[in-house]
Amino acid sequence: MNDHPLITRLQYGCRLDDRERQALRDLCTDVRDVARGVNIVRDGEKADHVNLIMSGWAARYKVLPDGARQITALLLPGDLCDLRCTMLARIDQGITALTPTRVAYIVPQAINQLEHTSAQIGHAMAWCSLVEHATLRAWIVNMGRRRAVERVAHLLSELAERMAMVAPNGMASHFVPLTQEEIADALGLTPVHVNRVAQELRGQAVISSKRGGFTILDLPALQAMGGFNGGYLNPHMIPAAA
Amino acid sequence: MNDHPLITRLQYGCRLDDRERQALRDLCTDVRDVARGVNIVRDGEKADHVNLIMSGWAARYKVLPDGARQITALLLPGDLCDLRCTMLARIDQGITALTPTRVAYIVPQAINQLEHTSAQIGHAMAWCSLVEHATLRAWIVNMGRRRAVERVAHLLSELAERMAMVAPNGMASHFVPLTQEEIADALGLTPVHVNRVAQELRGQAVISSKRGGFTILDLPALQAMGGFNGGYLNPHMIPAAA
DNA sequence: CGTAGGTTTGAGTCGGGTCAAGAAATGTGG
């Protein structure tokens, strides 16, 4: 039995033995609860530790001078924030909890050392960073070349896939706990228009939605509408060399 | 005197001694010319080597089923493509030369070994990857929350800054060798509308343009119009620990 | 209850897309 999100995550990028799993567990001793709407990282702050989402949802975002907010990443359990924070003097985007969230505060030195000790873990961390990178590119394609309905469908498809990847066996839910405004901020749309898109998707029985969240009813249809290809989330991997 | 783009680039992320500089030079022995419009990497291909842009401009892009193209990154001299290509079975985006380009083909093992040998170089590579990451996020903000004129202004500002960073001392030019269509594909706009934006910017004497490229006349004005803050390209760095 | 955060609705506007044609550069071959 393994319910630790970091272990689940890293095992997509490598094989871990018991000792490595235990070391990862030991890494996450300082866990704090963050209420919805509270900042985990503030824009402009010095980052002195790595944040790991243990449960709940968070978002990395930027607020422009005119007050507009753009979400640049949605963070799910197992997602590491600012893994290389020791290299940066200050963070240029904030991170906020979108649901009640549990966050592990990790000392960067501990991670660095662990990566050094275990080639497997180092490899898996690099792997996570690659996937993150691919996800950012997928978002750019989504925002640049798809209409609103397709964009929403694509984003929800991505989130369904990512939830399934970190959910303990078979426990995957199809509920996305984001408000329409948060979806809008992630996709470069307005809340009003996301609302209209949501109505259309509900009309086609692809999703249902209630205050504070969406439920995916027909994932294949959603993927088709968004032109979604999940390859970037779990690309076929080549194992680390010896 | 140092005219090697990779060395120039890495020295933003670390200090290098003569031996390291020489090792980097030795890395780039297999240099090939790529004509404008020719693919450096094809979507779906297996990546078996790392590409380093030695001179010229290239773009990473994705073509959607309906034929629309979205550029997800513009690559300048010193930019490494798919540094971690050994981990991926196949690439999910293509790379094409936007101008006549010289590309160094590097064996991944050679890079990995060099990173291992020199902590400085390893540090600098991680640094490059951080900056790339930050640039992707800046693009998402740009596409999501800025109007067309601002977007173009922001992109040109970024490119001016990046050119200056890799140009041999004081040789920075203010010429961006991209067609209006390429700008459009990078920003999620249509060529027609980029043309109209270009006219507006010319009207304000902020840029001039001719077939196949733009010249920046008034960089501060451009930065102001785009709400550009270049911090993400060269964030204040914390040196590697011993 | 009352309030605040979230959703829904409607009317009106506009930024940017679409389509199509033409003009200017550049390149190519004879």
Added chain:
DNA sequence: CCACATTTCTTGACCCGACTCAAACCTACG
């Protein structure tokens, strides 16, 4: 050195997807 093909840029008319503004409506929760 000229005729022709190709790219790239430009222009105009029209349209539509998404934004704006503003009000009303829920619903969870204190």
